[in-house]
Amino acid sequence: MNIEKIRNEFPFLDAEKTGKKVIYLDSAATSQKPLSVINAQADYYKYSNANPHRGSHYLSWKATEVYEKTREKIRNFINANRPEEIIYTRNATESLNLLAYSYASENLKEGDEILISILEHHANLVPWQRVAKEKGAVLKYVYLNEDFSLDYNQLRDKITNKTKIVAITASSNVTGEMTDVKKITKLAHEVGAISIVDACQLAAHKAIDVKDIDCDFLAFSGHKMYAPLGIGILFGKYSLLENLKPYNLGGDMIEYVYEQESTFAKPAQRFEAGTQDVGGVVGLSAAIDFINEIGIDNIYEHENELVRYAYDLIKDIDNIKIFFPEKRNTGSVLSFAFCDIHPHDIASILDMNGIAVRSGHHCAMPLHTYLGVSSTCRASFAIYNTKEEVEYFAKELKNVRKVMGL
Ligand SMILES: Cc1ncc(COP(=O)(O)O)c(C=O)c1O
Structure with a gap:
C-alpha cells in the first residue's frame, strides 16, 4: 500500500492551499475527503x-x-x-x-x-x-x-x-x-x-x-x-x-x-x-x-498499526491515563487525559504545532462520568496518517507538559 500516493488524493494536505500544515488526528469526528469524492x-x-x-x-x-x-x-x-x-x-x-x-x-x-x-x-x-x-x-x-x-x-x-x-x-x-x-x-x-x-x-x-x-x-x-x-x-x-x-x-x-x-x-x-x-x-x-480500491482490511491493518504505535509511544508519559483496552480488538481512536492538565489546554497546545486532536466528552458524557473525568483528549487515525505523524504527535504531547511548566 502506497500511503504517499493515497495522501496525494487529499487536498487538505496541501499546506499552500490550507495555509498551514495540518496533522489531522480527528477522523473519528469526521474524515477528510479524497478528490474522487469531491x-x-x-x-x-x-x-x-x-x-x-x-x-x-x-x-x-x-x-x-x-x-x-x-x-x-x-x-x-x-x-x-x-x-x-x-x-x-x-x-x-x-x-x-x-x-x-x-x-x-x-x-x-x-x-x-x-x-x-x-x-x-x-x-x-x-x-x-x-x-x-x-x-x-x-x-x-x-x-x-x-x-x-x-x-x-x-x-x-x-x-x-x-x-x-x-x-x-x-x-x-x-x-x-x-x-x-x-x-x-x-x-x-x-x-x-x-x-x-x-x-x-x-x-x-x-x-x-x-x-x-x-x-x-x-x-x-x-x-x-x-x-x-x-x-x-x-x-x-x-x-x-x-x-x-x-x-x-x-x-x-x-x-x-x-x-x-x-x-x-x-x-x-x-x-x-x-x-x-x-x-x-x-x-x-x-x-x-x-x-x-485500497481494501478495507488494508485500511484496518494500517490504522491499527498507527494506534498501537501511538499507544506505545505515549503510555509512559508522566501522569497520563489512557482509556484504551489494549487486549481487545480496537479501532483507530486513542483517548487520554493528564491528571494535571485540562484536555482543552492539551488540544490548544497541540494545535499551535499543527496537530488536530479533539478534546471534550466526545458526545459520550455518561461514559466520561463513569470513567471519572469530565473530558478527555482523543487522537484518531485514518488511512492518510503516517508513522511519522504519530511520532511527531507523541513528541509534541510530551512537550505539552513542559509548555505547562510541569
Ligand atoms: C459511535 C458513534 N455513534 C454515532 C455517532 C453519530 O454520528 P453522526 O453525528 O454522524 O450522526 C457518532 C459520531 O461521532 C459516533 O462516534
Missing part, C-alpha cells in the same frame, strides 16, 4: 442534477439511476440481502432516532427493557432515554472491566426475558473497542429481543457483514468514511422494515393519498420522505469505491 459530487451537480424518482426527463432519470445504483453498492458493501434494506438518512443519529421513534414506540410496553452500554455515543443513548420514559420501559446499561473493555459477563446477565432491544456500538468513539456484535446479537435473539448496531465508527475501518452478524438494524454515517457530510444509512431486515411505521411523512414515501388518509410505499422508499441528498449519495458511492 469531484464525483461536483460532477453530479454540474451534469446530472435533478430530483430523483419524480421526473420522466433525462436528468431526473440520471439522478434516479445513481441514487438506486448506490443503494445496491451499499447493499454489497455491508452484505445485506436486498437493496430495499438500505435506507438513506442524514446520518447515524437520524437512523437511530428513526428506530427509537418508529420501532420502539410501536413495540415497547411498560416494564420492557432496552439494553445499551456505557460506551454509547449520545446518538445511541438519548433517543432511548426518551422512548423509555414515554413507554414506561427501563433503560439498562452494561459497564466495563477494569481495563476499559466491555464486560460481556455483565452483558449476558443483563439480557433477560424483559429485554426487547439491545443497541450497542460496534466500535466506541472513546475507547476504540470493537465489540463482538455477532455475539451480542446472538444473546439478544435468544430472548427474542432485536439487535441494533451503531456502526458509525466501524464502517470506514472494518468490513461489515450484516448477514453474518445477523443484526436486525445497523446505522452509520457517510462523513466518517470519506463521504460528504449529510448522508447516512440505516440497514434493516426487510421483514422488520415491512412492518415499521415511517418517521417522516410527505412526498415520495406514499402509495396513495386521499383527503383524510394515506397508504405508504414499500421499504426503503417509505422511509425517505422529501427531497433527498443525491449529491451526498453520489459522494458516498465514490467513498465506497475509494475504500474498496
Whole structure:
C-alpha cells in the first residue's frame, strides 16, 4: 500500500492551499475527503442534477439511476440481502432516532427493557432515554472491566426475558473497542429481543457483514468514511422494515393519498420522505469505491498499526491515563487525559504545532462520568496518517507538559 500516493488524493494536505500544515488526528469526528469524492459530487451537480424518482426527463432519470445504483453498492458493501434494506438518512443519529421513534414506540410496553452500554455515543443513548420514559420501559446499561473493555459477563446477565432491544456500538468513539456484535446479537435473539448496531465508527475501518452478524438494524454515517457530510444509512431486515411505521411523512414515501388518509410505499422508499441528498449519495458511492480500491482490511491493518504505535509511544508519559483496552480488538481512536492538565489546554497546545486532536466528552458524557473525568483528549487515525505523524504527535504531547511548566 502506497500511503504517499493515497495522501496525494487529499487536498487538505496541501499546506499552500490550507495555509498551514495540518496533522489531522480527528477522523473519528469526521474524515477528510479524497478528490474522487469531491469531484464525483461536483460532477453530479454540474451534469446530472435533478430530483430523483419524480421526473420522466433525462436528468431526473440520471439522478434516479445513481441514487438506486448506490443503494445496491451499499447493499454489497455491508452484505445485506436486498437493496430495499438500505435506507438513506442524514446520518447515524437520524437512523437511530428513526428506530427509537418508529420501532420502539410501536413495540415497547411498560416494564420492557432496552439494553445499551456505557460506551454509547449520545446518538445511541438519548433517543432511548426518551422512548423509555414515554413507554414506561427501563433503560439498562452494561459497564466495563477494569481495563476499559466491555464486560460481556455483565452483558449476558443483563439480557433477560424483559429485554426487547439491545443497541450497542460496534466500535466506541472513546475507547476504540470493537465489540463482538455477532455475539451480542446472538444473546439478544435468544430472548427474542432485536439487535441494533451503531456502526458509525466501524464502517470506514472494518468490513461489515450484516448477514453474518445477523443484526436486525445497523446505522452509520457517510462523513466518517470519506463521504460528504449529510448522508447516512440505516440497514434493516426487510421483514422488520415491512412492518415499521415511517418517521417522516410527505412526498415520495406514499402509495396513495386521499383527503383524510394515506397508504405508504414499500421499504426503503417509505422511509425517505422529501427531497433527498443525491449529491451526498453520489459522494458516498465514490467513498465506497475509494475504500474498496485500497481494501478495507488494508485500511484496518494500517490504522491499527498507527494506534498501537501511538499507544506505545505515549503510555509512559508522566501522569497520563489512557482509556484504551489494549487486549481487545480496537479501532483507530486513542483517548487520554493528564491528571494535571485540562484536555482543552492539551488540544490548544497541540494545535499551535499543527496537530488536530479533539478534546471534550466526545458526545459520550455518561461514559466520561463513569470513567471519572469530565473530558478527555482523543487522537484518531485514518488511512492518510503516517508513522511519522504519530511520532511527531507523541513528541509534541510530551512537550505539552513542559509548555505547562510541569
Ligand atoms: C459511535 C458513534 N455513534 C454515532 C455517532 C453519530 O454520528 P453522526 O453525528 O454522524 O450522526 C457518532 C459520531 O461521532 C459516533 O462516534
